[in-house]
Amino acid sequence: MNALQTAIADGVTITRRNALKIKRAPDQLGGAVILPIVFVLLFAYVFGSMIEMPGVSYREYMVPGVFVVAIVSGAQITGYTLTLDLRKGIFDRFRTLPMAPSAVLIGQTLCDVLMNLTSIVVMALVGLLVGWRIHTTPYEAVMGFLLLLFFSYAFSWVTATVALALRTPEVFNNVATVVSMPLMFLSNVFVDSSRLPGPLKAVAEWNPVSTIVQAARTLFGNTSPALPVSDAWPLRHAVEVSLLWSALILAVFVPLATRLYKKAVSR
Amino acid sequence: MPPAIMAEGLVKKYGHVTALDGMDLSVPEGTVFGLLGPNGAGKTTAVRILTTLLKPDAGRATVAGFDVVGDARRLRSHIGASGQYAAVDDHLTGAENLEMVGRLYHLGTKQSKERARELLERFDLVEAGSRPVQGYSGGMRRRLDLAGALVANPPVLFLDEPTTGLDPRARVGLWDVISELVAGGTTLLLTTQYMEEADRLADEIAVVDHGRVIARGTADELKDQVGGDRIELTVTNEADLETIRRALAPLAVGDTQTDATALQVTVPVAHGAASLTDALGMLAAERVTVRDVGLRRPTLDDVFLTLTGHEATARENATNAKEHSR
Ligand SMILES: Nc1ncnc2c1ncn2[C@@H]1O[C@H](COP(=O)(O)OP(=O)(O)O)[C@@H](O)[C@H]1O
Ligand SMILES: [Mg+2]
Numbered sequence: 026m027n028a029l030q031t032a033i034a035d036g037v038t039i040t041r042r043n044a045l046k047i048k049r050a051p052d053q054l055g056g057a058v059i060l061p062i063v064f065v066l067l068f069a070y071v072f073g074s075m076i077e078m079p080g081v082s083y084r085e086y087m088v089p090g091v092f093v094v095a096i097v098s099g100a101q102i103t104g105y106t107l108t109l110d111l112r113k114g115i116f117d118r119f120r121t122l123p124m125a126p127s128a129v130l131i132g133q134t135l136c137d138v139l140m141n142l143t144s145i146v147v148m149a150l151v152g153l154l155v156g157w158r159i160h161t162t163p164y165e166a167v168m169g170f171l172l173l174l175f176f177s178y179a180f181s182w183v184t185a186t187v188a189l190a191l192r193t194p195e196v197f198n199n200v201a202t203v204v205s206m207p208l209m210f211l212s213n214v215f216v217d218s219s220r221l222p223g224p225l226k227a228v229a230e231w232n233p234v235s236t237i238v239q240a241a242r243t244l245f246g247n248t249s250p251a252l253p254v255s256d257a258w259p260l261r262h263a264v265e266v267s268l269l270w271s272a273l274i275l276a277v278f279v280p281l282a283t284r285l286y287k288k289a290v291s292r
Numbered sequence: 293m294p295p296a297i298m299a300e301g302l303v304k305k306y307g308h309v310t311a312l313d314g315m316d317l318s319v320p321e322g323t324v325f326g327l328l329g330p331n332g333a334g335k336t337t338a339v340r341i342l343t344t345l346l347k348p349d350a351g352r353a354t355v356a357g358f359d360v361v362g363d364a365r366r367l368r369s370h371i372g373a374s375g376q377y378a379a380v381d382d383h384l385t386g387a388e389n390l391e392m393v394g395r396l397y398h399l400g401t402k403q404s405k406e407r408a409r410e411l412l413e414r415f416d417l418v419e420a421g422s423r424p425v426q427g428y429s430g431g432m433r434r435r436l437d438l439a440g441a442l443v444a445n446p447p448v449l450f451l452d453e454p455t456t457g458l459d460p461r462a463r464v465g466l467w468d469v470i471s472e473l474v475a476g477g478t479t480l481l482l483t484t485q486y487m488e489e490a491d492r493l494a495d496e497i498a499v500v501d502h503g504r505v506i507a508r509g510t511a512d513e514l515k516d517q518v519g520g521d522r523i524e525l526t527v528t529n530e531a532d533l534e535t536i537r538r539a540l541a542p543l544a545v546g547d548t549q550t551d552a553t554a555l556q557v558t559v560p561v562a563h564g565a566a567s568l569t570d571a572l573g574m575l576a577a578e579r580v581t582v583r584d585v586g587l588r589r590p591t592l593d594d595v596f597l598t599l600t601g602h603e604a605t606a607r608e609n610a611t612n613a614k615e616h617s618r
Contacts, residue, residue, distance in 0.1 A: 031398065038395045042381065042388075049383040049424055118379035118440060121343045123368040124396040291346055 032125035039132025040139075043106070047140065053102055057144040061095035062151050069155040072215065080249025088157040089169075089241035090214035092145055093234055096177035097209060099141045101201045103133050103181040104188030108197045111189075116290045130282055134181040141177040145170065160246030169244030172267055176237050179271040182278040189285035208234050219255045230257035233270045239263035294357060296321040296448050296479035297342060301351035304337050304503075311337040313503035314351065319481055319496075321447075324474050326494030327483040330592065334503035335483035336376055339452045342481070343373040356448050369397070372441035376452040378433040379440070386412060386421040386428070386436050390443060397444040404443075411439040415469065431462030435469065442473070449473075451482040455489060467492055487592045491515075499595060507599050518590045518598045519546035519560030523571055526584040527555050539578050543567050546598065555583075560594070 047054050068091060069084045076083045110116060119129055159166045191197045211229050218229035229235055240263035242248045259266040297319035304312040311334045319325040327335050340346040342355055344364040353360045358367035380389050387408050394404025412421040415435040420428060425436065434454060441449060455463040470493055474480050484490050490497045491511040499507040507514060525536060533550045536557045546560040561567035568587045575582065
């Protein structure tokens with residue numbers, strides 16, 4: 026086998042290992058499925074009955090946002106699992122095997138994409154039940170889902186990097202919560218960012234989460250010409266900029282996480 | 293034939309702590325080598341370097357003819373390692389754990405499964421093999437971890453404190469497994485804190501302290517240096533300690549230790565039970581009250597006391613801190 030084949034085969038082996046772990050300890054899957062359902066229902070019925078959007082129902086407007094919230098929280102499983110594994114000797118075993126060192130992180134992040142796929146499918150079904158609809162061509166809709174998965178994959182590498190730098194599950198959880206809260210709420214997930222006051226508006230409009238949400242809304246057709254158009258550049262080219270963000274995140278965080286992994290396990 | 297494991301002047305520093313301070317090792321093919329030392333002596337650090345997990349700051353080492361730094365990738369297909377902490381996945385079953393290791397050795401699906409079955413059988417884990425490791429006892433985890441190190445039939449094996457934390461029965465069970473294993477010709481380097489374990493398993497022993505080998509030889513050679521068994525007497529009056537020390541001096545083959553707080557005298561003797569009988573006869577003539585008397589094998593503490601003049605106490609607490617953070 027050449028190096029690439031080895032890396033792929035090993036990546037698959039590790040993905041399978043992580044998938045088995047989720048099967049045996051379904052609490053994580055529960056978190057990735059149940060929480061998003063609660064989100065969709067809560068926002069659909071609580072805020073959906075209070076908030077008015079010009080030209081589009083709030084339920085339709087909000088569902089793509091909930092997708093993104095779910096994948097941002099779902100990606101944190103990568104980091105959390107890594108910190109747990111670091112505590113045990115399992116990485117030592119891996120490192121004395123003639124396996125590709127990159128397989129551990131690739132297997133972990135791929136497994137999380139599978140989990141995120143599951144939670145997006147569940148949310149989409151629940152969304153359809155409460156009145157969310159896709160108004161675009163099937164091609165655009167598929168693009169929308171792929172874009173969400175691509176972003177979730179990229180974001181897994183961010184949490185992997187943070188986890189490998191912090192190394193303890195408790196610290197990681199605290200930091201992840203503190204960072205992801207503003208990321209999710211200082212955005213257009215639940216509100217129209219163009220109606221936020223001055224500095225908050227700038228932050229929300231340049232927040233990558235807003236860009237992804239805007240891209241998903243565009244690709245699913247959950248917007249309306251009656252909504253005020255933001256003049257922020259990332260929101261005007263949301264689909265392109267989303268892809269750019271994801272690619273940029275991968276380009277920075279894949280090498281960074283790989284370096285930190287080597288450092289963390291060779292102590 | 294070149295040695296299966298060779299190390300020259302290995303040095304590893306962690307900040308101010310010198311974990312390895314110029315360690316030399318040479319293990320002939322097909323033999324069992326015991327690295328004996330207290331907590332913090334540098335055993336794990338040495339094993340981690342030899343198994344490519346850590347790079348030395350200075351010195352060099354080869355295993356199975358491969359340089360541990362330059363040839364690390366290729367070396368890994370020739371070694372099996374079981375660390376101080378059983379490296380098994382809790383949520384996976386015993387069989388799944390072993391199959392995963394087989395796949396990562398690139399044995400192929402079918403052969404990985406077959407190998408897993410063989411090993412489960414050999415390590416008496418057939419029934420447990422289909423259960424998640426979570427419910428395993430300490431001894432079972434250890435056996436599974438050892439099985440994991442053997443998946444690819446490696447010619448050189450490293451076991452870091454394989455029986456630490458096991459109850460005496462599980463320990464003896466694991467010793468049997470290891471003895472059987474090396475009868476097949478595998479070269480084994482094992483670390484331990486127990487003289488008895490090194491005695492039982494190793495052809496040659498190196499005693500390590502502060503990252504350096506301070507004595508080496510067969511178990512018998514070391515025990516000769518240390519003196520044989522120990523007679524340990526506990527008294528009620530401190531004054532009797534000195535009386536006993538003088539009375540038993542003819543039997544002692546090394547320094548007699550007296551401990552005023554524990555009210556104990558420890559006498560190294562050459563002839564075990566026969567010496568004990570002699571001692572009791574000699575004491576009958578003295579007017580001392582002995583509360584307890586017994587014979588015991590030399591311990592690591594005795595080895596250290598003799599070789600270094602200080603007791604085998606764990607160095608620093610960095611080791612403990614690290615163990616907790618895992
Ligand atoms: N990752 C580390 N960081 C800092 N100090 C370490 C680390 N690993 C080991 N040490 C120190 O190096 C010394 C040798 O440790 P170790 O090789 O684990 O000993 P042993 O296995 O014989 O108990 C100890 O003083 C320990 O505290
Ligand atoms: Mg150790």
